[in-house]
Amino acid sequence: MANPHHPHIVLSFTYRGFRVQIDQDMFDGEPIYAAWVDHPWGSAIATPCELTRAIAIRKAKRWVDQRLAQSP
DSSP: OOOOOOOOEEEEEEETTEEEEEEEEEETTEEEEEEEEEETTEEEEEEEEESSHHHHHHHHHHHHHHHHHHOO
16 A cells, blocks of 8 residues: 655745645655645645755745746
């Protein structure tokens, strides 16, 4: 049986109307971070794996900015 992964959200905030959640996990004994973004159509992983929380946040904000720039 597969071992499911449950997110460990360490930070959550709203950025330009999108809910951003930072997930922390461990890989080879080191912390890694992912950023999930909730939007009106569902959820997306904006940043799958970063070495610092700050980089994950920066890339999640960039993801939101790019989506808003593409919308009509």
